[in-house]
Structure formats: structure tokens, C-alpha cells
Amino acid sequence: MPHFEKIEYKPIPVRELLLEMKNLSELMIDLAYSAALYNDKELAEDVIELETRVDTLAYLLDMEIMVAARDAKDAEALIGVSIVAAATDKISDAAADIAAIVTNNIGVHPIVSTIFEKVEERISKAIVKEGSVIAGKKIGTLDLAARMGVDIIAIRRNKEWIINPEDKERLLHGDVLITRGAPQGIKDFRDLVEGTLAQLEG
């Protein structure tokens, strides 16, 4: 039996809740495909953990909407928000279903990833090691897209996720970076992040 958290009403703006649900659900899709194609258990577990976060947000958002609706007019104005939130919840469920292929040891035929890699960009993970040239740098100054065709789509810092980090975000030692890009770019990036590449080239 998993532990189900008791959820109490908290006054959080609907906009914030919905934005987080949307961002998380999109990130989860990317992570889930990657976990399934490369049989990455750790990544799959991240997805399943994020799914419980989205569930919590869905409860909070529903409560917020109920509190906000005072009459029929409000209800009509808010129903769209409720449906969109429910859809992001469904998307995060779908991502968790994909991740469960890995955690339940079903797996995906390995040849699939070989073919997939030719047509789709790859999602990958790298941890910022102590002494890496990028530790302490702002994302914007690295110019990753131009240099190696790589984007940082999320950062996991301790238990927190920063999705679509801004250029001014500073990378810290220990950050787990989720990146998207072509396989060669991803490889170069990992060398850089994990400190085997001594300096930024080009």
C-alpha cells in the first residue's frame, strides 16, 4: 500500500497550480519516453514520484476552484480551468504508465531505442560534479544551444524540480540536469558537466 498524503486546503493561486501541473506533465512525458527507451530505472522512478506530486496539485486546484465559484456565472467561467487541469493530470498518468513499463521489469525491445535515436532527440541526465567548469555558472552564459545543440529542460536540486530554467539560473554542484539534444551534443555536454572536459571550447 502506498502512503497517501492527507491534503489540506492551502491558498495557492490557481494560476500557479495550473502552471506547475502543465509544466510537470510535459516534463514527465519526456522523461518517461526516455526511461522506457533506455531502460533507465532511476528516471522511471522520478516520473512516478512526480506523478504523486501532480495528484496532490490536482486536489489543491479542485479545492481552489470550489472556493472561487460563488455563483453559476463563476462556475461557467471556471469549468474550462477544471477540465484543462484534469487533462494535465491524465497526461501525467500516461507518463507514469510508460515509466511503469520499466519499474515493472517489462522493458521495451532494445532495438527500438537504436531506431528511435535516429529520428528523435534524446533526453539525458547529467550530474554537476564538484570542479566541473559549469558549476557556479549561469545557464545563459554557457550558450549551450549554439555550442552543442543541447537544451537544459529541467534541473533537479535536492527534492525540488526547476522546469524550463531561465538563463539567469546558476548551476550548482550536485544539480541533476535533464537535457534534450542530438546524441553527440548530449555526449559532449555530459563530458563537460561531469568534469572530464576541462574547459568550454569554441
Next chain:
Amino acid sequence: MTEQKRFEEIVEHLVELKDTSELMLDLAYTSLMLDSKELAEEVHRLEENMDQLHTSFELLALTSDFKKEEAPGFLGLIRIGVATEKIADAAAEMAEVVLRGIEPHPVLKLAIKAAEETVAQACVSEGSPLVGKTLKEARVHEETGMWVQVIKRGEKTLRPKADSRIQNGDVLIASGYANGVESFRKLASPEQICEIE
């Protein structure tokens, strides 16, 4: 048949399912943001494609003559297919809000958080500098401020990728600022604006 060959067709289908579901999601959010029935209808058309595509993907996987020890790997593939369908359903539910004429609440625009104002279609005619270029080379956004959301080619609706090559006769659907629409249409068909049925 080499092992790679045997899988190529299945994976091709899977990639199309994945791309279509993600395209639907992008379009659904944009349709909500712009209150665009046009895009919402596109999402629903894609949902129909998705159903057919999913069925042929499953049939292909089930008839691929796999060995017993390969069964889990195939089950994994089939489950990914089911998940793409679920994502597509979710996108269709969002688009339905627009199709039902419910005016999207301002909070949705804030959450979707993009700056676009409008949607425009343009067809690519001979003589357009876009013909034969990949989207990356075409620099539509830099030239016009519009983002290409969909490429329609005959019966097909494609998800734009950096290396998608634009062809004569393609219909592009793009979103962006209202003042970019005219330059977007001119870029696609410089001689005359072609008719889109």
C-alpha cells in the same frame, strides 16, 4: 529480414503516434490561449488519425512473429502506444473546451504563458524562399515573428521539427503576433496569396 528491418516499420508507427500526440497537445494549448476554433478542430481531426494509426500500430506489433522471449519487449511497445492514445485524448478534451464555446478563463492564458496573439495559415507556393529548406534554415520566426505549429501536406498533418523540409504546396499553420501575419503569408507565397480550401 534483418532484426533492424523487422522493427523499423513498428518504430516508425510508434514515432508517428508519439509525434501526433505531442502535436495535439501543443495545438490544444495554443487553441485555448487564442480561443481558436480552427486549431481546436485540427486537434479533433488529429484525434481521428490517431485512432487509426494506433490500431495499425497494434496490429503490426501483434503480427510481427515475435519469439516467446521477446514478448515482454513487445508488450512494452504496446503499452507506450496506449499511453500516446491517452495523451491524445487529454489534448482532445482540452480542445473541446474551445469547441463548446466556453470562453477560456484568463487564468488559462497566464498558465500557458505564451505571448502569441493569433493564428494564421499560409500555403507554400513555387517561388517561395521556403521551398526545399528545413524549418531550421527557413528562419520563419526570425523573419516574421510567427512560429510554425503545423505543416499540412496533402492528407498528412506533420509536427514541425528543426529538420522538417518544407515543400511546394505545404500549408503552414503558425501562431504569433498579429502584425507578423502579412509577412508570414508573403514569405510562403510571394507572388500571390494562394487559396486554401
